[in-house]
Amino acid sequence: MTDVLIQNARLIDPASQTDSHGDCLIREGRIAELSDQPNTLKAPKGAEIINANGHVLTPGIIDMRVQSCHPGAAHRETPQSLANAAIKSGITSIICLPNTYPVLDDPEMLLSQCRMMSGLSTAGQDLRVYSYGAATVGLKGEAMAELGLLAEAGAVGFTDATKTIANSLTMRRVLSYASMLNRPVIQHAEDPMLAENGEMHEGEHSTRLGLRGIPDAAEDIVISRDLSILRLTGGHYHVAHIATAKGVALIRAAKAEGLNVTCDTAPPYALLNDIAVRDYDTRFRLSPPLRSEVDRQAVIEGLADGTIDAMASDHSPQDRDVKSLPFGLAEPGYSGLETLLSMTLSLWHGGYLPLMRVFALLSHNPAQILKIDGGQMAVGATADLTMIDLDRAWQVRGADFASLSVSTPFEGAPVQGVVIGTWIGGKKVYDHKLDLHANGTR
């Protein structure tokens, strides 16, 4: 493998909280040397030399919530389209939900999925693909899945994906058993009874639009119950795509109490609110639903003060057919990979988050939560890196996505932040200049 010397980069490492101007030498797939002075490292013979022109070099993004659609839903996303969408967006590792067809509640299935998903992007390069195992058989919320065997097959955590583990006894057993395996349990926190037939956030707008509401309480009821169970069982509890002010407050208090709790959110919940639904535009049909402005601000606060640990894309591809329906009949979900970075950066551009925090949310923290490799830029660390032009502007257009799913709640949004290059294990897997020639966009 060719050595790579990246010169004159703004090196941002959320693991060590360093932000310096320097060089980075990659050898044998690992970071061999770092310098905090630009143009000071010497290139080994035959090394590729890249001038970063002062742009950011940071650990590759670890996206901890992705619906892979593989196996079983190639009309929504293929492993290839998924990998292409990820690497062009600076994402070097994805963690897939087990809600595939068939469900990943079987260790053999999980193993074959990870194998199948890796190495299938354009250049045959290895996007790092991890999977959660199903918490319950068939994601039915009843019998516990083979958590031990799933863990040995590589499951980095357990979840019922887009379904809530609603039964308290089941949740107790899953949390308890997972604690023995040293894996987190990831909960989609929405009381299914309270949210029954719900179409959007319950509030003034749902009333005006005549859409069935999902009250914010549907989220905090589940979180609150789960925290009580966690006090019984111990273990690591993680709330996915937290979206309400009350939910954020509960996590903040639980952390203060010393419970082993983490959570993530996704860009729509930090940047959009329920008013977006006003024309019944199904691009805004998401799960959880877009919440109120008060909730949105609480999410930003949670991101800023450390209550919310990670930002995930919550990539949930849907095809056109299931989005071209009346709002209540349309499937919730959106194509999230290609806006994850820019939308999170917009919180920095807007002055809500420090840049260091943005990259902690995107790479270091997810790696810590799931105890997987990556998320740091240190000598000896795996060279999963991405280079970003923080200021270059572009406009979100679903039609230009590499993902097969083109529905995005950010359609038309002007954003900043373009990935210039992505390296996985020291291998360049994405080059913006080549992409530019190929597609003529961005």
Add this chain to the structure above:
Amino acid sequence: MGNQNRQDNGSAKADDQLGFAPLQDKHLLGIEGLQRPVVEGILDRANTFADLPPRETLSHLKGVTVFTIFFENSTRTRVSFDLAARKMGASVVNVPVATSSIKKGESLIDTAVTLNAMHPDILVMRHQNSGASLLLSNYVDAAVINAGDGRHEHPTQALLDALTIRRRLGHIEGLNIAICGDIANSRVARSNIHLLSILGANIRLISPTTLLPQHITEMGVTVYHDMAEGLDGTDIVMLLRLQQERMQGAETPSQREYFHRYGLTREKLALAKPKALIMHPGPMNRGVEISSELADDVERSLITTQVEIGVAVRMACLESLAAGVLGRQKS
């Protein structure tokens, strides 16, 4: 077009040929957002149609094609639109849903595109999902009339309710109007709240807490849970239909408890103003929302008048939208 008539809608003659178009929008999807002069223009025009002799048929919409497509069962609204279109001289096609490809899984948009290829001028649609008529309007060239979309709006029902009140009492401004029953699931309630507010009425909602949507007071209404309190001083009591399945332990405990607390009886009506009138969009559940005897009291009940006025209101709406469609075709 229609500018000269817009200034004197009240004096518009029923035989004016397509000169009347108070609706500036291409479609009639809801009441929310309409301006008072627009609403009054339609009501004035409908009023002239309501005064026509029963057998009178006009030719204003000769050559205009109206499709009605009802994804939910309906007798009165569908027949009312059908009759209104025929009375205006339009051709009407009632697109069947129960026996058609739509039931075989064709999506609303596919249906819309197919129907659009037959070039209807006006599409009248009812659908069980809120926002469906807006979706349809994005895919067809025809003007769309929302004949009820989920729990969202049912604009022609509100217009006919307003005209019924106006013809009986002469005005709407300042009236105390109580809307009573299942507000949460009612598009009629939402359209009426918007329309009667535009026309200056004071609106009260009388409903058990479980049948009220959240934040409804943001729409400028006063809420009562006690019927006696809510009826005190009202001029009009507007009742809403309560679906059977909601009465049996879901949103309310039982039919008899609902009738006991929220069914309109002569005793309860006595708490309203002495000559207070009763309205209901139909179909009625006798003995649930209203006592059977009261429903048939022609002195107090406007229920049959509502049905009658409905045809005139829909004639005016069809005419207004057709004028827009034909005007656009000319230009």
